[in-house]
Amino acid sequence: MMTEEEGNSIISAHFPRSDGDLRNLRLQLAAAQRSAQISNLISLTALLFAAGALYAASIARSASPIDAQHNGLKYEAPPQKFIADTDNFAHLTNLGIWQDNLVDGSVGTSELQDRSVTEPKLAVGAVTSGALANEAVTTNKLMTAAVTTEKLGPSAVTAQVIADGAVGREQLAPSSVTRDALSPEAVSTANLEPGAVTASKLAVGAVGREQLASSAVTGDALSPEAVSTANLKPGSVTSSILAAGAVSRDALAPGVVTGKALSQAAVTSASVADHSITYEKISPNTIGQLKNQLLRAVGTGGSLVGEVDSLGRAMGPGFTASRNSRGDYNVKFSVAFPVVPVVIVTARAYGRCYIPGESITRDSCQVHCMTDLSTGTPLFFDSAFSFFAMVAHAAA
Numbered sequence: 001m002m003t004e005e006e007g008n009s010i011i012s013a014h015f016p017r018s019d020g021d022l023r024n025l026r027l028q029l030a031a032a033q034r035s036a037q038i039s040n041l042i043s044l045t046a047l048l049f050a051a052g053a054l055y056a057a058s059i060a061r062s063a064s065p066i067d068a069q070h071n072g073l074k075y076e077a078p079p080q081k082f083i084a085d086t087d088n089f090a091h092l093t094n095l096g097i098w099q100d101n102l103v104d105g106s107v108g109t110s111e112l113q114d115r116s117v118t119e120p121k122l123a124v125g126a127v128t129s130g131a132l133a134n135e136a137v138t139t140n141k142l143m144t145a146a147v148t149t150e151k152l153g154p155s156a157v158t159a160q161v162i163a164d165g166a167v168g169r170e171q172l173a174p175s176s177v178t179r180d181a182l183s184p185e186a187v188s189t190a191n192l193e194p195g196a197v198t199a200s201k202l203a204v205g206a207v208g209r210e211q212l213a214s215s216a217v218t219g220d221a222l223s224p225e226a227v228s229t230a231n232l233k234p235g236s237v238t239s240s241i242l243a244a245g246a247v248s249r250d251a252l253a254p255g256v257v258t259g260k261a262l263s264q265a266a267v268t269s270a271s272v273a274d275h276s277i278t279y280e281k282i283s284p285n286t287i288g289q290l291k292n293q294l295l296r297a298v299g300t301g302g303s304l305v306g307e308v309d310s311l312g313r314a315m316g317p318g319f320t321a322s323r324n325s326r327g328d329y330n331v332k333f334s335v336a337f338p339v340v341p342v343v344i345v346t347a348r349a350y351g352r353c354y355i356p357g358e359s360i361t362r363d364s365c366q367v368h369c370m371t372d373l374s375t376g377t378p379l380f381f382d383s384a385f386s387f388f389a390m391v392a393h394a395a396a
Helices: 004-008 019-062 065-070 286-296
Strands: 303-308 319-325 328-333 342-347 352-354 364-371 385-390
Touching (some): 303 319, 303 328, 342 352, 342 364, 364 385
Antiparallel strands (some): 303 385, 319 328, 342 385, 352 364
């Protein structure tokens, strides 16, 4: 603190003096002295505060966590996983690192804590193929519907990375499943939606015998003119497979209709085109069979003419004959008459042939032949005979 003499010595010796000015100067000096005293007090207070802070810091460094809590100090132990005794580290506050603070390529796997990369930390488009480690992306790392078409790289989806049943109808884009994408025998019945396989989806020759289930090919599934000769296995077309009226003139190849292919009585008058049956088309014995049918005229009230020799052999078509014993014969019509016919028998030698009793039926008759040429009494003898059988008009 300055004395009055020291204060007075501040005034220059050349300062002009007067009684009024001297009084004012003394007032100014007193004010300056008071300001100096206040400044010294503030400096002393600041010094004491700094000493107290140093003392508290020394206690915090030397004290245990329990002592620190008793002294009102907060203790924070560093994570031991990331700090070694020889490491130099800095404690970063939350949100202390910004994008501008990071050098490109500076953040590697060893720099990231486990599960530190959360959704809010990733910028748009940050996760590229180069940033992901091999097998880094598992199911629980992806949000629902996160993987869209544009997120998948070329050929990224292989058979090994797809979980069983993962690819459903909603996950497949239109026309995404190509032949190259399908593995052999990948498509089973359970995978196909009803009606999914259309003509445009099938490759040429794709459907073989092994791929077709029993009765899989229906009339609706076949396109017009779909079945050609090359598609049919020999003997595969049976009467049950063909629909009524299916075999038209255009569908028949030249020479395809053989005797074996036609079932009995299959060819009717309506089925045969005019002038189609020529001499070359008629098999042996067909004329005889036709004659037989004409002679019998079954179902129309027709007639039958026949001849039997003495040994009981039929000498014409439409019937059979046999000899039971001397002068006793049986005649059987190949096709029965609609009703019991009238039969007239004539012996071809001296004698008489007749039909005994009620031996005539719709399909047979018995014939007896007798003669009295050598004896006065008629006896059975073997004789050729002819017969004429017809349906009586009254019965018809």
